[in-house]
Amino acid sequence: MYLRAFSIQQLHEATNCIKNKLGQGASGGVYSGILKLEDEEVEVALKKLENGIEQGDDKECLDRRRVIGLTH
Numbered sequence: 393m394y395l396r397a398f399s400i401q402q403l404h405e406a407t408n409c410i411k412n413k414l415g416q417g418a419s420g421g422v423y424s425g426i427l428k429l430e431d432e433e434v435e436v437a438l439k440k441l442e443n444g445i446e447q448g449d450d451k452e453c454l455d456r457r458r459v460i461g462l463t464h
């Protein structure tokens with residue numbers, strides 16, 4: 393799996409300061425954006441995590457947050 397990290401500033405620029413909400417997941421809102429890469433622009437959906445990690449969280453959710461944490 394190839395993971396690429398983006399700065400908070402890049403994500404704010406991509407999403408026009410996280411304004412256009414597409415939907416709401418259990419762990420946070422999902423917003424649309426356009427990420428500018430070196431030679432192209434890519435349409436993305438970005439999730440802003442809003443809740444802390446609870447003891448009851450399932451393994452998939454915790455695994456996802458560990459992977460996300462490794463990219464920061």
Ligand SMILES: Nc1ncnc2c1ncn2[C@@H]1O[C@H](COP(=O)(O)OP(=O)(O)OP(=O)(O)O)[C@@H](O)[C@H]1O
Pocket residue numbers: 414415416417418419420422437439
């Ligand atoms: N790629 C996408 N394009 C458009 N809308 C999206 C996209 N991904 C998510 N959404 C919107 O965000 C909502 C929540 O999606 P999400 O995948 O976060 O759901 P979830 O798996 O229930 O959440 P969580 O992972 O937090 O438990 C969706 O119902 C949809 O409206």
